[in-house]
Amino acid sequence: MAQQLIGFIGAGNMATSLAGGMIAKGIRPARIWMSDPSRDRLDEVSQQHRVHVATDNLEVAQRVDALVLSVKPQMMASVCADLRSVVEERRPLVISIAAGVTVANLRDWLGEEVPIVRCMPNTPALVQAGATGLYAAEGVDDSQKALAAQVLGAVGLTFWFDNEQSLDAVTAVSGSGPAYFFLLMEALIDAAKAQGLDAATARQLVLQTAWGAAQLAITSEAGPDVLRQRVTSPGGTTAAALEVFEEAGFREHVQAAVAAARERSEELAG
Numbered sequence: 349m350a351q352q353l354i355g356f357i358g359a360g361n362m363a364t365s366l367a368g369g370m371i372a373k374g375i376r377p378a379r380i381w382m383s384d385p386s387r388d389r390l391d392e393v394s395q396q397h398r399v400h401v402a403t404d405n406l407e408v409a410q411r412v413d414a415l416v417l418s419v420k421p422q423m424m425a426s427v428c429a430d431l432r433s434v435v436e437e438r439r440p441l442v443i444s445i446a447a448g449v450t451v452a453n454l455r456d457w458l459g460e461e462v463p464i465v466r467c468m469p470n471t472p473a474l475v476q477a478g479a480t481g482l483y484a485a486e487g488v489d490d491s492q493k494a495l496a497a498q499v500l501g502a503v504g505l506t507f508w509f510d511n512e513q514s515l516d517a518v519t520a521v522s523g524s525g526p527a528y529f530f531l532l533m534e535a536l537i538d539a540a541k542a543q544g545l546d547a548a549t550a551r552q553l554v555l556q557t558a559w560g561a562a563q564l565a566i567t568s569e570a571g572p573d574v575l576r577q578r579v580t581s582p583g584g585t586t587a588a589a590l591e592v593f594e595e596a597g598f599r600e601h602v603q604a605a606v607a608a609a610r611e612r613s614e615e616l617a618g
């Protein structure tokens with residue numbers, strides 16, 4: 349694994365965070381290749397990370413042991429069509445991070461024999477605090493699984509799943525999940541302003557509280573339920589607020605929202 353080369357097709361936000369995370373974890377930049385049609389983007393990336401770059405996807409595919417497909421889902425079919433002959437001939441491990449693109453889609457586009465790992469990362473990968481679900485299709489060996497875990501593990505935690513359908517649940521929970529927390533932050537900032545706090549202070553209070561709560565939950569042995577109870581004095585302010593949330597059906601809304609996201613993920617996967 350030490351000398352294997354990793355290529356990213358598409359040098360966008362997710363690809364550059366993954367590469368940045370890998371380099372921060374000690375992988376030599378010389379092992380990383382990136383292709384993108386945008387010369388400006390590649391110049392930026394090679395300056396920042398010192399990785400190899402190419403405007404031609406095939407140049408990267410011809411060199412690497414693992415190919416991370418990191419273009420937008422709607423680009424995937426055409427990008428794969430161009431890569432197909434090289435991939436069929438060389439059989440690199442293909443790692444897809446595209447939402448809603450299935451192993452069956454990738455096999456259609458790249459050939460039946462290609463080893464594929466499908467992943468669902470999330471945007472906190474951009475700050476090395478990601479959570480990624482991974483699924484290895486049949487034909488992926490242990491060293492290839494280790495390589496995929498090394499790539500995605502460079503930007504956060506990784507979790508393997510035995511069946512591909514689980515990735516729909518992962519998408520609904522941790523893939524889309526950052527947006528749920530951002531919505532709560534937005535709503536709390538608005539509420540803070542409605543209570544007379546200035547916008548900048550409201551923002552800082554809310555973000556620090558979100559960060560602190562996450563840190564506390566991650567580092568504490570107690571679960572979120574116990575931590576919530578510890579904040580809540582009987583008859584106090586938190587109890588007054590939580591009662592409003594519960595009466596409004598907060599938990600049921602979260603259940604319904606996640607179910608809707610899962611359903612949409614299944615629809616997108618076809």
Ligand SMILES: NC(=O)C1=CN([C@@H]2O[C@H](COP(=O)(O)OP(=O)(O)OC[C@H]3O[C@@H](n4cnc5c(N)ncnc54)[C@H](O)[C@@H]3O)[C@@H](O)[C@H]2O)C=CC1
Binds near residue numbers: 359361423427470
């Ligand atoms: N936003 C999210 O929460 C998550 C996104 N993803 C997936 O990550 C993938 C990449 O997303 P981002 O990095 O946010 O997108 P992005 O738009 O930042 O990057 C895509 C890159 O692909 C390049 N590109 C376009 N056409 C190309 C081609 N023919 N060949 C090579 N490169 C080409 C673009 O120039 C761009 O730099 C998507 O498939 C998305 O579904 C995965 C998990 C979470």
Ligand SMILES: O=C(O)[C@@H]1CCC=N1
Binds near residue numbers: 524
């Ligand atoms: O909203 C979406 O469809 C994608 C999948 C997970 C995050 N963004």
